[in-house]
C-alpha cells in the first residue's frame with residue numbers, strides 16, 4: 001500500500017513528507033524534480049522542515065541534473081537527424097557526377113520522417129527528399145534510393161527507360177532494393 005505523504009514547503013522548497021519505520025531521514029529528488037523526505041515516526045515536523053531547508057543547495061543541484069538529463073534526450077534526437085542528413089548529403093554528392101548531364105547542380109536535400117515513401121524527387125525544384133528511416137538501413141539500400149530519385153530527373157514513372165537509367169549506375173539495383181523490403 002502506498003503511503004500518503006504530507007505536502008510541505010520550507011524555505012521555498014516544496015516537498016512531500018513521509019512518516020515511515022526508518023531510523024534516519026531519507027531525502028530523495030525524483031526524476032521529475034519533486035522532493036520527498038522519509039522520517040522516523042517520532043520526528044517533529046519542524047525538524048523535517050529544517051533538514052530539507054539545510055539541503056537546499058544539494059536539492060537544487062539534483063533538480064538541475066534531472067532537468068539536464070531531459071534536455072539531453074532532446075539533443076540526442078536532434079543529432080540523429082543531423083547525422084542522417086550528413087550521411088545522405090554525402091551519398092547525394094557522391095552520385096551527382098553520374099547525373100550531372102541531367103540536373104545542373106547537386107540537388108537540394110530534404111530529410112523527412114515519412115511513412116509510405118523512401119524518397120521523392122522534385123525535378124523542377126531540383127530537390128530530393130529522403131526518408132529519415134533510411135539512416136537505419138545498409139548503405140547499399142540508401143545508395144539505391146538516391147540513384148532511384150536521381151533517375152527521376154531523367155525519366156518519370158518506373159518503366160523500362162527508368163530501370164535502364166538506374167541500372168546504368170547500379171547494375172545490382174534489384175539486390176539493393178530487396179534490402180529495403182527485409183524489415
Ligand SMILES: [Zn+2]
Nearest residue numbers: 148152157158
Ligand atoms: Zn520512383
